[in-house]
Amino acid sequence: xxxxIHPLRRRDRxxxxxxxxxxxxxxxxxxxxxxxxxxxxxxxxxRIDLKALERxxxxxxxxxxxxLWFHPAAEVSQ
Amino acid sequence: MSEVICELCPRACRIxxxxxxxxxxxxxxxxxxxxxxxxxxxxxxxxxIEKKPLFHFLPGSRVLSVATAGCNLHxxxxxxxxxxxxxxxxMEQLYHLPPDRLVSEARRTRCEAIAYTYSDPIVFYEYSYDxxxxxxxxxxxxxxxxxxxxxxxxxxxxxxxLDAANTDLKAFDDGFYQRVCGARLGPVLDSLVTLRExxxxxxxxxxxxxxxxxQRRLVRKMARWIRDQLGADTPLxxxxxxxxxxxxxxxxxxxxxxxxxxxxxxxxxxxxxxxxNLIGDDNGNTYCxxxxxxxxxxxxxxxxxxxxTEGGSCPVCGxxxxxxxx
Numbered sequence: 001x002x003x004x005i006h007p008l009r010r011r012d013r014x015x016x017x018x019x020x021x022x023x024x025x026x027x028x029x030x031x032x033x034x035x036x037x038x039x040x041x042x043x044x045x046x047r048i049d050l051k052a053l054e055r056x057x058x059x060x061x062x063x064x065x066x067x068l069w070f071h072p073a074a075e076v077s078q
Numbered sequence: 079m080s081e082v083i084c085e086l087c088p089r090a091c092r093i094x095x096x097x098x099x100x101x102x103x104x105x106x107x108x109x110x111x112x113x114x115x116x117x118x119x120x121x122x123x124x125x126x127i128e129k130k131p132l133f134h135f136l137p138g139s140r141v142l143s144v145a146t147a148g149c150n151l152h153x154x155x156x157x158x159x160x161x162x163x164x165x166x167x168x169m170e171q172l173y174h175l176p177p178d179r180l181v182s183e184a185r186r187t188r189c190e191a192i193a194y195t196y197s198d199p200i201v202f203y204e205y206s207y208d209x210x211x212x213x214x215x216x217x218x219x220x221x222x223x224x225x226x227x228x229x230x231x232x233x234x235x236x237x238x239x240l241d242a243a244n245t246d247l248k249a250f251d252d253g254f255y256q257r258v259c260g261a262r263l264g265p266v267l268d269s270l271v272t273l274r275e276x277x278x279x280x281x282x283x284x285x286x287x288x289x290x291x292x293q294r295r296l297v298r299k300m301a302r303w304i305r306d307q308l309g310a311d312t313p314l315x316x317x318x319x320x321x322x323x324x325x326x327x328x329x330x331x332x333x334x335x336x337x338x339x340x341x342x343x344x345x346x347x348x349x350x351x352x353x354x355n356l357i358g359d360d361n362g363n364t365y366c367x368x369x370x371x372x373x374x375x376x377x378x379x380x381x382x383x384x385x386x387t388e389g390g391s392c393p394v395c396g397x398x399x400x401x402x403x404x
Contacts, residue, residue, distance in 0.1 A: 033257060044100040045093040052167040053105065053114065060174070062166045065116035067104055068204055069232050073081035073092055 080109030086203055087150045087228050088265040101201040102165035103148030113204045115146035115166045117176035121196050124187055128379040130195065130223050131315050131354055133364060134401025135242040135279050137374055138381040141221060142184040144175070145196030146205065151225050152260040153248070155287060155325040162197040177209040181216050191241070195223035203232060210239035222278075226269035227261050233269055237276035242402065244281045244315075245270055249291035250300035258290065258325075267303070274308050279402050281313040283354070286331045286339055288319065297339045301346040310347045311400035316340055318355035333358075350400070366392040366399065373399060 056062040084091045084099045091099040093106040103115045125143045127136055147169050149162035156162055166172065175183065184192050192213050194206040199222055210220040222236075222243040247270070248255060252263040273280050282304060286292045304312050316339045318331045336353045343351045353361035362376035371394045375383040385393055390403035 044089055045091050045097045046100060046102055046165075048098045048102065048105065048165050049167055050096050053165070056167050056172075057114065061172045062114045062118055063112070063116040064107060065113045065204060067084075067086075067111040067113040068207075069086040069229075070082045070084045070104075070111035072109065073083050 080106070082106050082109065082111050084111055085229060086232055087200060088262065089150060098165060099150075101148045101150040102163075103146065103201050113202065115148060115202050116205045117174065117180075118166060118172045119144045119146045119175055119180075119202075119205075120166075120169045120171050120173070121145040121161055122173055122175065122183070124189060125193065126379045126381075127191065127193075127221070128362070128376060128381065130193055130221060130244050131283065131352070131379075132221060132242055132244055132279075132281055133315075133352060133362065133374070133376070134281065134313050134350065134399070134403075135221070136190055136219065136402060136404060137384060139190040140188060141191040141193045142180070142187060142189040143193045143195045144180060144209075145194070145199070146202040147197065148201040149198045149225075150201055150227050150261075151198065154258050154323060155285070155319065155321075156323050157320075158196050159323045177205070177212045180209050181212045181218065184213065184218055185216060189218070191219035191221050193221040193223055195221070198225055198227070200224055200228045203228075203236070207236055207239060210236075214239055224269075225259075225261070226266040226273075228265070228269055230268060230272055233272050234276060237273065237278050240273075240276075240278045242279040242281070243273050244283055245273065246283050246285070247300065247304075248285065250296050250303065251291060254291050258287075267307070271307055274312075280308060281315065282308070283315040283317055284339075285317045285319055286335055287325070288328050288331055288335065290328070292331065292335050292339070294338060294342060297342045298346060301343040301348055304343075305347050309400075311349050313350040313352065313401075314343055314348050315352045315354045316343075318353070320355070364399070366395060366397060368392065368397050369395045371395070 057064050081094050084104055089100050093099055095106050098105045105112050105114050123143045125141055127139045127141050147164045147166050199206045213220055219241040222240050226245040255261045255263045316336050320330050321328055340351045349367040364374040371392055373386050387393055391398050
């Protein structure tokens with residue numbers, strides 16, 4: 001019995017590896033789609049290079065003009 | 079932590095101090111949201127208005143196109159991703175062009191309008207609004223080229239200073255919006271209706287991507303919606319997809335698909351249907367819906383001949399052709 005399984009394992013090793021890789025890729029794809037859907041629904045924000053931004057604002061290359069259409073999150077929580 | 083909530087678009091980003099909204103350019107600094115690209119565009123060009131595309135609004139005119147970094151959509155096929163999928167701090171080119179200087183530049187270059195375009199002008203809302211106000215005072219028209227992903231209240235305010243908009247209706251399918259753009263369909267449809275209600279001249283563009291949104295039933299559904307909600311005289315532009323950015327695995331849209339879409343939309347009752355990004359004899363021509371007189375002949379973005387009367391009517395039957403003609 002062990003002799004029968006051994007060659008089978010060797011022969012199918014590549015196949016099993018590819019299968020696992022495919023499953024991982026499918027999982028990553030589904031996760032990316034879930035994240036995209038979550039972003040579309042709101043509550044999303046991004047980390048940025050804040051130092052680079054502040055440097056550019058200080059040098060006048062970017063602006064620190066106050067935006068319209070926002071409110072402190074605390075107003076909602078209360 | 080002084081978190082803020084941005085109410086500009088349907089994402090309603092909840093942004094902690096030092097963070098940016100999903101669009102990358104609206105940043106929470108010290109508990110206040112900052113429009114970091116206000117007056118700092120990264121793209122400024124002179125274009126023919128047909129490039130927007132707007133075919134029923136001052137045909138043949140020159141427009142000054144302006145855009146800053148950032149976008150609130152993340153389409154996998156974006157053609158301006160170097161601009162739209164970056165924040166201001168990542169841009170190599172930043173012009174210092176506050177609203178008054180932008181308007182002066184438009185006048186100096188003999189443009190008849192300013193187009194807020196390329197990325198999505200929604201994310202540089204304050205800059206577009208102030209520029210549009212100044213442009214209107216100077217006798218220039220204001221054009222918005224947008225995906226329409228904005229909340230109703232800010233859009234209504236913006237409509238006060240807008241003259242025309244080309245809105246990209248990416249697919250008549252919410253799943254497509256979620257998968258390909260990271261957004262939703264509903265708010266885009268709301269925006270189209272709002273623009274129309276507020277008296278802004280509206281044209282719609284639909285980029286047909288093979289296998290993703292080019293099904294006959296989707297085209298028909300979209301055309302019906304446009305006819306019923308915006309009116310049969312709303313120009314619809316079917317645009318050809320070219321593989322780029324994160325969608326290089328699909329081929330360009332076949333000519334037959336574009337022609338099928340145009341036939342479907344016409345059959346549903348839309349009067350002005352065009353094909354873009356494809357060289358062809360009559361893809362961009364405007365015909366009289368009543369007697370099929372060739373009214374405006376275009377090759378690519380160039381107007382070769384314009385037979386409309388001064389009031390924008392067909393010279394043969396006298397029917398008024400929908401649009402803003404001068």
